[in-house]
Amino acid sequence: MPASPSTPAAEIKRANIRYHDAAAAEYDSKWGIDFGPIGREQVRAKVAKALGGWPARRFPEALEIGSGTGYFSLNLLQLGLIGRLVATDISPGMLGELAATAKRLGLDLETAATDAERLPFQDQSFDLVFGHAVLHHLPALPAALAEFRRVLRPGGTLAFCGEPSRYGNLLATVPKRGAQLVAPLWRLLLGASARRADPAEHEDGHELEREVDVHAFAPRTLDEMLREAGFANVRIRGEELLANVYGWTVRTLEGTAEPEDVPHRWRKLAFRSYLALQRVDAALLEPRLPPSLFYNLVLSAIRT
Numbered sequence: 001m002p003a004s005p006s007t008p009a010a011e012i013k014r015a016n017i018r019y020h021d022a023a024a025a026e027y028d029s030k031w032g033i034d035f036g037p038i039g040r041e042q043v044r045a046k047v048a049k050a051l052g053g054w055p056a057r058r059f060p061e062a063l064e065i066g067s068g069t070g071y072f073s074l075n076l077l078q079l080g081l082i083g084r085l086v087a088t089d090i091s092p093g094m095l096g097e098l099a100a101t102a103k104r105l106g107l108d109l110e111t112a113a114t115d116a117e118r119l120p121f122q123d124q125s126f127d128l129v130f131g132h133a134v135l136h137h138l139p140a141l142p143a144a145l146a147e148f149r150r151v152l153r154p155g156g157t158l159a160f161c162g163e164p165s166r167y168g169n170l171l172a173t174v175p176k177r178g179a180q181l182v183a184p185l186w187r188l189l190l191g192a193s194a195r196r197a198d199p200a201e202h203e204d205g206h207e208l209e210r211e212v213d214v215h216a217f218a219p220r221t222l223d224e225m226l227r228e229a230g231f232a233n234v235r236i237r238g239e240e241l242l243a244n245v246y247g248w249t250v251r252t253l254e255g256t257a258e259p260e261d262v263p264h265r266w267r268k269l270a271f272r273s274y275l276a277l278q279r280v281d282a283a284l285l286e287p288r289l290p291p292s293l294f295y296n297l298v299l300s301a302i303r304t
């Protein structure tokens with residue numbers, strides 16, 4: 001459930017910093033973030049979907065918004081799509097994880113802890129502004145879009161992926177509730193015990209999970225916002241329908257068990273099945289159904 005529309009912007013931002021700082025160390029394992037061939041392929045497919053194909057030329061200077069632990073930026077660097085990269089996030093904890101992973105992978109980049117709505121960069125200094133799963137956290141989205149336009153060179157590209165759609169968000173409540181109902185039986189079959197309450201989770205920011213999300217988007221509203229902010233060639237597509245229902249079922253089931261009781265073989269099988277359903281969505285459903293039906297929206301636009 002997103003934050004109430006009356007929650008002040010400063011409060012939402014403080015919640016985002018606290019929540020993501022607390023989540024940073026476990027973030028990659030919680031969300032299955034990968035920096036090897038699987039992660040690279042996922043990111044390549046999402047960016048190609050957003051841009052309408054994989055670009056023939058690299059972007060010399062790129063800025064990521066809400067980089068988190070580096071899922072998009074580090075994989076895009078490895079794929080060679082960007083030259084110089086500046087990775088930004090409002091959470092210093094997430095950027096710390098990103099910098100450590102970049103060092104382990106031997107990747108060169110700059111980081112800056114900053115709010116997306118106030119970017120400490122000169123006008124027209126980037127060829128690409130991009131991000132994954134971040135726009136829905138920004139309380140004043142028009143102000144953030146104005147900043148993205150300001151720092152982009154004319155003709156520069158905006159690309160965001162993994163933004164929740166309004167219907168997709170509603171649809172996700174079905175597997176979440178269904179999985180809660182069958183969870184005791186699932187744990188019995190796997191021999192897993194129910195997750196014990198962790199008192200630390202209510203002190204270190206995890207309890208803010210419901211307060212950090214602000215928007216779920218209707219494609220048409222997003223399209224209008226982008227045009228009003230001075231972008232052209234707006235392209236919005238949907239992704240993940242079956243994979244979304246399955247993914248939330250698995251994540252909810254696993255969340256009810258003690259993590260070490262969930263067998264590695266189950267996790268591996270669940271992840272492979274998820275990837276297979278992503279492929280079914282991409283091949284059969286995404287080209288045929290309207291973007292609003294999917295869980296995630298991917299978008300791109302050109303700075304006028």
Ligand SMILES: C[S@@+](CC[C@H](N)C(=O)[O-])C[C@H]1O[C@@H](n2cnc3c(N)ncnc32)[C@H](O)[C@@H]1O
Nearest residue numbers: 016020066067068071090091115116132133137
């Ligand atoms: C759902 S996470 C996604 C992280 C990463 N892009 C990924 O896909 O794994 C959202 C990120 O946006 C960041 N964020 C939230 N509000 C922000 C703001 N106002 N300005 C910049 N980043 C923000 C959070 O700290 C968090 O790292």
